[in-house]
Amino acid sequence: MIKRLAVQLAAVGGFLAVGFELQAHHAVAGVYDLNQEIVLEGQLVEVNIRNPHSNLHLAVPNDDGTSTEWVLTTASVQTLARAGLNRSSLKPGDSLRITALPARNGNPAGFIRNLQLSDREISLEIE
Secondary structure, eight states: OHHHHHHHHHHHHHHHHHHHHHHHHTOHHHHBOTTOOEEEEEEEEEEEOOSSOOEEEEEEEOTTSOEEEEEEEOOOHHHHHHTTOOTTTOOTTOEEEEEEEEBTTOSSEEEEEEEEOSSOEEEOOOO
């Protein structure tokens, strides 16, 4: 009886832990402002295509001649592949126009909604 109860409690605890982890991971609304979109144009500095979310570093020129490096999160490897993007599609130095949801805390960060390359435009869904 005690062994059965211990197994049931362990199973429930496992399900709860996984549920909390998934909820925390997918809390896009907690990090990014879903009610605003920003458009950034600049040169790609770094590309990290990996799961669960890939990210791009984009150098965006400022009015004073300096630039700000934005860290832009995007979809999973699988979603990017379905959109026709892979590790060789994006290279440092590429010029990009990105529409993103800005970070709520004001940092130069965002979640990519739309990515415009020189030859095509790609819309990405929030995962």
